Amino acid sequence: MLDVQALDTRAAQLAHQRRTLPALARIAEFDVRFADVESSRVASRTALSDIRRELTKADGDVDQVRSRVARDQGRLDSGTGSAKDLQAITSELTALARRQGELEEIELAVMERLEAHEAALAELDAAATVIRGQLAEVEHERDAALVTIDADTAALAGERATKAEGLDAGLIALYEKLRKQLGGLGAAALRGRRCDGCRLELNPMHLQALRQAAPEQVLRCEECDRILVRLPEPAKG
Numbered sequence: 001m002l003d004v005q006a007l008d009t010r011a012a013q014l015a016h017q018r019r020t021l022p023a024l025a026r027i028a029e030f031d032v033r034f035a036d037v038e039s040s041r042v043a044s045r046t047a048l049s050d051i052r053r054e055l056t057k058a059d060g061d062v063d064q065v066r067s068r069v070a071r072d073q074g075r076l077d078s079g080t081g082s083a084k085d086l087q088a089i090t091s092e093l094t095a096l097a098r099r100q101g102e103l104e105e106i107e108l109a110v111m112e113r114l115e116a117h118e119a120a121l122a123e124l125d126a127a128a129t130v131i132r133g134q135l136a137e138v139e140h141e142r143d144a145a146l147v148t149i150d151a152d153t154a155a156l157a158g159e160r161a162t163k164a165e166g167l168d169a170g171l172i173a174l175y176e177k178l179r180k181q182l183g184g185l186g187a188a189a190l191r192g193r194r195c196d197g198c199r200l201e202l203n204p205m206h207l208q209a210l211r212q213a214a215p216e217q218v219l220r221c222e223e224c225d226r227i228l229v230r231l232p233e234p235a236k237g
């Protein structure tokens with residue numbers, strides 16, 4: 001009975017270990033970090049496409065002024081038209097040159113912003129790649145740990161089945177019920193005058209009744225209700 005209890009306790013420890021693998025916490029952490037980087041990447045890509053649109057517009061504005069300059073310059077170079085017309089074209093060219101300068105500055109500023117955003121996005125992409133790599137590594141670590149734990153658990157289950165075979169089905173059923181109710185410990189050794197389950201000393205009358213009980217009788221601790229198993233060796237301490 002105590003062997004079965006020991007194996008069940010070990011199996012419960014393995015199950016706990018399986019749920020609380022350090023790799024699981026790190027995976028959760030990487031998942032959060034990856035989600036953060038992903039949302040930053042989405043925002044960055046949206047900002048980039050806005051800036052690209054802005055640049056297209058700035059390019060168009062500059063081109064428009066440039067073609068007007070070219071047209072005016074052509075008319076001026078051809079020398080056709082009255083002196084008054086030529087005068088008007090000249091002053092328009094002056095205004096256009098100023099306007100072109102302003103628009104080119106805007107265009108340049110948008111280009112610079114575009115470059116800065118592209119660099120930021122590239123950094124985010126690199127960060128995402130790094131996190132993905134770390135995540136894959138920890139997932140691999142977790143999988144390896146699970147394989148070991150599952151193999152150990154399977155081995156325990158086999159050993160447990162062998163040990164439980166020789167025990168009475170009613171006793172096993174009682175043990176299972178108690179184990180569920182009493183935090184995983186359904187059977188305990190009677191060590192000297194003490195129950196190993198609740199660690200309480202049993203009263204002398206109860207103790208004497210237990211000692212006089214027939215070997216096949218199922219004994220229970222008066223304090224914690226657990227199945228008590230008499231140990232063959234003399235009590236310690």
Ligand SMILES: [Zn+2]
Binds near residue numbers: 223
């Ligand atoms: Zn007890």
